[in-house]
Amino acid sequence: MNIELRKRYGIYIHVPLCRRRCDYCDFTSYVTTPEIRGRVAVGLLKEINLHPETRGRTLYIGGGTPNLLGVGELGDLIARARDRFRLPLGAEVSIESNPGANSGLGYFEALLRAGLTRLSVGFQSFNDGELRMLGRLHRSVDTDIFSSARRAGVRSISIDLMYGLPGQRPEDFSRSLESALRVGVDHVSLYALKLGRDTPLGLLVARGELPPPDPDAAADAYYASLDHLEAEGFLQYELSNFARPGHRCRHNEIYWEAGYFIGIGPSAVGDDGEVRRRNTPDLEAWLGSVEKGEKPDCDVERPTPAQRRMEMGVLALRTRAGLSERRFSERWGVGVVQAFPAVEEHRAGGRLELSRERWRIVREHQLIADRILSDLAD
Numbered sequence: 148m149n150i151e152l153r154k155r156y157g158i159y160i161h162v163p164l165c166r167r168r169c170d171y172c173d174f175t176s177y178v179t180t181p182e183i184r185g186r187v188a189v190g191l192l193k194e195i196n197l198h199p200e201t202r203g204r205t206l207y208i209g210g211g212t213p214n215l216l217g218v219g220e221l222g223d224l225i226a227r228a229r230d231r232f233r234l235p236l237g238a239e240v241s242i243e244s245n246p247g248a249n250s251g252l253g254y255f256e257a258l259l260r261a262g263l264t265r266l267s268v269g270f271q272s273f274n275d276g277e278l279r280m281l282g283r284l285h286r287s288v289d290t291d292i293f294s295s296a297r298r299a300g301v302r303s304i305s306i307d308l309m310y311g312l313p314g315q316r317p318e319d320f321s322r323s324l325e326s327a328l329r330v331g332v333d334h335v336s337l338y339a340l341k342l343g344r345d346t347p348l349g350l351l352v353a354r355g356e357l358p359p360p361d362p363d364a365a366a367d368a369y370y371a372s373l374d375h376l377e378a379e380g381f382l383q384y385e386l387s388n389f390a391r392p393g394h395r396c397r398h399n400e401i402y403w404e405a406g407y408f409i410g411i412g413p414s415a416v417g418d419d420g421e422v423r424r425r426n427t428p429d430l431e432a433w434l435g436s437v438e439k440g441e442k443p444d445c446d447v448e449r450p451t452p453a454q455r456r457m458e459m460g461v462l463a464l465r466t467r468a469g470l471s472e473r474r475f476s477e478r479w480g481v482g483v484v485q486a487f488p489a490v491e492e493h494r495a496g497g498r499l500e501l502s503r504e505r506w507r508i509v510r511e512h513q514l515i516a517d518r519i520l521s522d523l524a525d
């Protein structure tokens with residue numbers, strides 16, 4: 148067996164199942180049935196077996212809605228991944244979850260025994276009108292998932308919230324954020340709604356049945372949140388991510404550091420620094436392969452050194468640590484300005500700053516980060 152021990156990987160397992168599709172969703176996720184759930188759980192174990200033994204750093208089980216899987220199924224996945232990828236004792240093990248699926252005290256106690264260290268809850272909003280508009284199944288009162296996870300002893304609990312929704316006022320978002328802080332979370336991820344044209348929500352906006360998101364309201368909501376979260380003791384360590392001390396997501400930091408990762412499950416992506424593979428998102432095609440003990444179809448890409456260089460720059464600029472001039476030039480043999488001439492213009496315009504050899508996006512311009520970063524890629 149080919150044992151790759153030189154590199155250490157973040158391990159991502161995608162559980163592509165949900166109770167129903169939300170109206171804004173463009174992730175790889177399918178409406179589940181008990182039969183499909185069982186096949187997916189076994190298929191994921193089989194795909195893990197198809198990987199050579201490697202050294203893992205973190206495990207992240209995302210979705211979809213991983214807490215639709217039973218505790219035995221998730222426990223088996225964690226145990227198999229731990230073994231196959233030699234996860235160190237105490238490694239971060241995150242599970243994404245949604246209200247309305249398994250979320251009782253006993254469930255989390257059993258997951259803790261299996262190795263869970265971090266729970267990430269897709270709550271999105273505490274406003275019932277917004278939850279209805281998004282096509283979410285839960286309502287603002289459905290917060291038991293937080294209390295049972297906390298009572299069970301889950302060390303780190305994160306919440307996802309969405310801003311930039313049609314008709315959402317900054318004060319609506321502030322109220323959601325306040326409610327999130329009241330349920331007692333250690334980590335907050337803020338996402339701007341990306342309105343996919345082919346999603347039910349995108350179609351409603353395109354037909355004029357809902358107002359398009361207001362960019363000024365989104366900006367006010369975002370910047371008010373930065374102040375609020377900072378005042379509550381959260382550190383913004385990436386453009387969309389805020390953590391109390393000791394609660395950053397190590398797994399996501401591997402992506403931002405342009406590190407190595409392995410992807411298991413439909414649409415999951417792996418990258419060993421040379422080859423990037425994306426599994427087919429087609430559930431039946433994926434199941435068909437793994438059930439026969441074969442690797443699933445995947446798109447294979449070999450990013451050029453120039454692409455890798457650009458990705459490293461763009462990902463690092465998303466973080467509070469910023470892009471280290473020294474590390475970048477040691478790795479690539481050129482300085483940041485030489486590699487990305489657009490940084491000079493953004494620095495002159497006050498959108499990027501260079502301080503103690505690190506480049507960062509200036510706080511007042513974080514909301515246009517995607518535009519700044521896409522200039523670097525040109």
Ligand code: SF4
Nearest residue numbers: 165168169172176211
């Ligand atoms: S819970 Fe997430 S993955 Fe599932 S349908 Fe909703 S947005 Fe998509």
